[in-house]
Amino acid sequence: MTIEEAKTTRDEQRLRDPERTKFEILAVATQEFANRGFAGARVDEIAAKTRTTKRMIYYYFGSKERLYVATLEKSYEDIRVTEQNVDVENLDPVTAIRLLAEFTFDRHEANPTFSRLVSHENMQNAQFVTAASGFPGLERPIIKMLEQVLEHGRADGVFHRDIDALDVHMLISSFCFFRINNRYTFAANFGRDPVEASRRSIYRQMIGDVVVEYLTSSPT
Amino acid sequence: MTIEEAKTTRDEQRLRDPERTKFEILAVATQEFANRGFAGARVDEIAAKTRTTKRMIYYYFGSKERLYVATLEKSYEDIRVTEQNVDVENLDPVTAIRLLAEFTFDRHEANPTFSRLVSHENMQNAQFVTAASGFPGLERPIIKMLEQVLEHGRADGVFHRDIDALDVHMLISSFCFFRINNRYTFAANFGRDPVEASRRSIYRQMIGDVVVEYLTSSPT
DNA sequence: ATTTTGTTTAACTAGTTGTTTAATTATATT
DNA sequence: AATATAATTAAACAACTAGTTAAACAAAAT
Numbered sequence: 223m224t225i226e227e228a229k230t231t232r233d234e235q236r237l238r239d240p241e242r243t244k245f246e247i248l249a250v251a252t253q254e255f256a257n258r259g260f261a262g263a264r265v266d267e268i269a270a271k272t273r274t275t276k277r278m279i280y281y282y283f284g285s286k287e288r289l290y291v292a293t294l295e296k297s298y299e300d301i302r303v304t305e306q307n308v309d310v311e312n313l314d315p316v317t318a319i320r321l322l323a324e325f326t327f328d329r330h331e332a333n334p335t336f337s338r339l340v341s342h343e344n345m346q347n348a349q350f351v352t353a354a355s356g357f358p359g360l361e362r363p364i365i366k367m368l369e370q371v372l373e374h375g376r377a378d379g380v381f382h383r384d385i386d387a388l389d390v391h392m393l394i395s396s397f398c399f400f401r402i403n404n405r406y407t408f409a410a411n412f413g414r415d416p417v418e419a420s421r422r423s424i425y426r427q428m429i430g431d432v433v434v435e436y437l438t439s440s441p442t
Numbered sequence: 443m444t445i446e447e448a449k450t451t452r453d454e455q456r457l458r459d460p461e462r463t464k465f466e467i468l469a470v471a472t473q474e475f476a477n478r479g480f481a482g483a484r485v486d487e488i489a490a491k492t493r494t495t496k497r498m499i500y501y502y503f504g505s506k507e508r509l510y511v512a513t514l515e516k517s518y519e520d521i522r523v524t525e526q527n528v529d530v531e532n533l534d535p536v537t538a539i540r541l542l543a544e545f546t547f548d549r550h551e552a553n554p555t556f557s558r559l560v561s562h563e564n565m566q567n568a569q570f571v572t573a574a575s576g577f578p579g580l581e582r583p584i585i586k587m588l589e590q591v592l593e594h595g596r597a598d599g600v601f602h603r604d605i606d607a608l609d610v611h612m613l614i615s616s617f618c619f620f621r622i623n624n625r626y627t628f629a630a631n632f633g634r635d636p637v638e639a640s641r642r643s644i645y646r647q648m649i650g651d652v653v654v655e656y657l658t659s660s661p662t
Numbered sequence: 663a664t665t666t667t668g669t670t671t672a673a674c675t676a677g678t679t680g681t682t683t684a685a686t687t688a689t690a691t692t
Numbered sequence: 693a694a695t696a697t698a699a700t701t702a703a704a705c706a707a708c709t710a711g712t713t714a715a716a717c718a719a720a721a722t
Binding site: 486506 | 681682687688
């Protein structure tokens with residue numbers, strides 16, 4: 223169910239639809255929190271952008287803070303599910319690591335909202351991500367897959383760097399994240415929008431090349 | 443003059459010191475805007491953390507917005523000045539590019555405040571960086587130096603990638619920026635704080651290796 | 663028919679917050 | 693020393709905010 227579906231299906235069959243109501247609140251809240259942060263978002267504004275009322279937010283989520291945590295948890299869960307659909311089992315390590323880099327690249331481009339939520343969390347020292355549970359971390363499929371590919375590549379003698387999955391993930395994510403999240407200042411400062419469609423394939427290949435060359439080269 | 447100096451020198455010699463007052467307001471405002479963003483920062487709070495009063499902010503800066511733009515301009519100017527002290531003129535390209543990567547790495551670690559300001563600007567679509575002038579972009583020394591080193595490296599036949607200074611800068615900055623700015627969620631998610639002192643040299647060398655291996659390798 | 667669950671309307675209440683008015687005092691100028 | 697200018701302080705304003713809840717009502721479920 224998308225937000226649009228949720229909005230249009232209203233009133234056609236059921237006057238009441240708690241699942242739909244909850245879903246729409248969560249979807250709108252995610253956008254608002256991603257754009258303005260926890261403190262900057264307004265419960266009034268979130269309610270106004272749904273087909274329900276402010277009272278419903280409190281009926282289902284209890285408080286602004288609990289709504290915020292719910293959007294974080296939902297967003298993390300969505301990422302986890304997306305990652306679960308990737309399969310690099312039967313690929314050679316070099317092809318596999320490039321595919322994982324490109325997957326992360328695409329994921330960032332397809333879901334800037336998540337990156338914005340994460341960015342806001344960091345601006346407030348990740349106080350809610352740290353406090354609440356329910357965030358997949360080390361259990362994330364991407365980490366597991368990176369671990370397997372790295373092990374495979376080292377066993378095959380094609381990867382020579384002493385680096386683990388978390389640091390490879392940081393290398394890949396940092397590039398993808400920066401391109402999306404810092405596009406505005408980068409464009410303002412340097413006159414080049416890194417998210418411009420015509421440059422997309424350049425950067426997609428670039429992060430793949432960067433990771434492959436780094437892992438396959440030898441430490442001096 | 444540091445903030446501490448500005449605070450302690452008060453009242454010892456001069457009861458009035460417009461330069462000191464302006465400086466302290468700007469320094470405190472930079473911290474507040476970096477931590478809370480333009481909308482999140484409070485003029486009251488900024489004033490409370492200085493030795494002056496709220497009225498002085500309006501006396502010298504006119505409005506919250508003009509104060510914010512002043513902090514942005516000052517921060518960008520500080521970066522420019524820092525970059526001016528780097529010299530890679532007489533180094534071979536590989537050594538030079540590694541040194542530039544490490545310089546950027548160190549700069550991010552030494553000045554997290556600037557990265558936070560930039561991050562907040564991006565969360566609001568860089569509306570103030572875009573609107574105001576006075577931000578060095580393409581004129582930044584780091585870009586000029588990268589251009590020279592890349593040209594030199596290609597002339598020498600050691601760099602084989604078709605990539606310009608802006609994209610190399612993005613590759614380097616993204617890693618350094620992410621490590622600092624996303625440390626909180628990264629630590630919360632994966633149990634590893636990338637800014638932990640003991641790992642510093644690993645990452646510092648890593649970004650150098652990444653850039654060198656990428657530039658010196660050949661496109662397939 | 664009755665209970666439970668979902669929804670709407672509206673109010674509250676305590677506080678916020680950028681900005682300005684006006685008075686005061688230190689320093690510079692003549 | 694007298695005057696003018698620049699720096700500083702204290703206090704108020706005024707419109708608005710914003711998360712939360714009370715109370716009543718209506719649709720589904722039992």
